[in-house]
Amino acid sequence: MRLTRLVLGLILILVSIWVILGEQLGGTSANAMVNARLATLRSPIAGTVTMPDLALGATIRPGEELASVNDPHVDQIRLNDLVLEWQYAQAERDRLREVIDETAQAIETLSVRAARFGRGKTREVEIRLAHARARLALLERQANDGAARVAALEPELPQEPQGTGTGSEATTDAAPEILLPDLPTGLAIALEHAREEVGVLQSALSAARDGVFLVDGVNDSPFASQRLAELRARNDGFEAAYRAQVRQVRALASRITEERVSVNRLGEAPLAAGFEGRLWEVLAHDGENLQRGEPVLRLLNCESLIVTGSVSESVFNALRPGDGAQFRLSGSGEVFEGTVERLAGAGAASLYDTLAVAAGREHLERYDVAVSVPGLRDLDGGACPVGRTGRLFFENRPLDWLRGLL
Incomplete structure (x- = not known):
């Protein structure tokens, strides 16, 4: 019985030593904290900042306007030049429209005159042709009457006489030449002229x-x-010039619209958050005159929560990106599953320039590790637990089964 108690005691001692060593010497971090990236809102233009009274740590929503910068002396020279050019183009367009209208009226008047002249001239030719045809008919009738009288006075030609005698050739008497009277020269010329006309x-x-x-x-x-x-x-040319001027007016109007948008953008610039987070730091005061690029607000991006911790060299060398890890919050003891994202090692001070919580001297003396823990976003109803501390564990520990029951 005594031996049994001795063995059991020895076993309990060994188990206790194993638990203590497993819990304390396993792959764990010396310290760890919930961290997040910071975003700085800078003035996109030079001007005076207008900022409502915002409390540090106030919750911000995506698209929420936090401040605005106004520049009352924004450069509008280009816009004024475009407006002046547009007015000149409009004046030229209106002038061409008036010239086209006046030319159209002149064309209409001359069209009426030309049509009236054409009708009158055609009627004149028709009348002259009718009289010319009448004169031709009279002359032809007169010529026909003269030809009939000449035919009535024309004598019959004598019969050719028959030769007599016993000679081998018959002798013939030559016929007398008869001259037929022709039309009078004046009548012939008049008739030919009438036909020509x-x-x-x-x-x-x-x-x-x-x-x-x-x-x-x-x-x-x-x-x-x-x-x-x-x-x-000329009117066709005016129409072409008018259409080109209309296109130029439209192009200038479009450029003026773009320039006005640019002037408005340079004259007033709202500063809005692009993510859900908290107001971390105010870097300018309401009414302060800022230059372009000067910081105005610094915001905490609660959508980029990570856990940063420091480990020993042996643990660091055994880790790889993508390895599993556990984060246990101090105080509540809640455990969250995570994944190793970054192994920065020693000398990681510059990496904390863009993070909300800077690393301490003791942290930087060890090896830096960053772990993604998605479950922290839902902690305390999405309260963005930046700054909460705890420990990171990278190996299974003896009492994990007991923590699972709790």
Whole structure:
């Protein structure tokens, strides 16, 4: 019995030693803290900052406007030049429109005059042709009457006499020459002239009906028609110039709109958060005049929670990115699963320049490790537990089964 108690005692001592050594000498960090990245809002323009009264640590939402910078002396020279150019373009467009309207009125007036002249000229040729045809008919009738009288006075030709005698050749008497009277020269010339005039007038009438006038001069169209053709050609040029001017006015209006957007953007710039987080630090005061790029606010990005810790060299050399880890909060003892993300090692001070909580001297004397712990986002209803401390464990420990029951 005594031996049994001795063995059991020895076993308990060994188990206790194993538990103590397993808990204390396992892969664990000396200290660990919940950390997050910081974002600095800077002034995009030079101007005066307007900022409401914000409490440090206040919760911010994505898209929430936190401050604004106004520049009352924004450069508008380019915008003014574009507006002036646009006004000149509008004036030229209106001038071309007026010229086109006046030219259209002149074209309409000359069209009426040309049409009236064409109708009158065609009617004139028709009248002259009718009288020419009447004169030709009279002359032809007179010529026919003269030809009939000549035919009535024409004598019959004598019979050729028959030769007599016993000679081998018959002798014939030569027929007397008879001269037929012709038309009088004056009548023939008048008849030919009448026929020529009828032909010319017929051709002129056909051309006049097509808008070409061949009588009373060498011009194929009257002055009104020539002027009308000239105005129509010039009006086509005015129309083309007007369309080009309209396109230029539209292009300038579009450029003015873009320039106004640019001026408004340079004249007033709101500063808004792009993520969910907390106000960490105020770097400027309400009403302060800032230059472009100067910091205004520093925000804590609660969407980028990580746990940073320091480990010994032996533990650090055994770790690899992607290895599993556990984070146990101090005080509550809650345990969260995580994944090793970064192994910075010694001399990681510069990595904490963009993090909310800087590393202490003792931390930097060891080897830095960063672990992603997604479960921290839901801790305390999403209260962003930056600064909470605890310990990181990278190996299984003897009492993990007991912690699971708790």
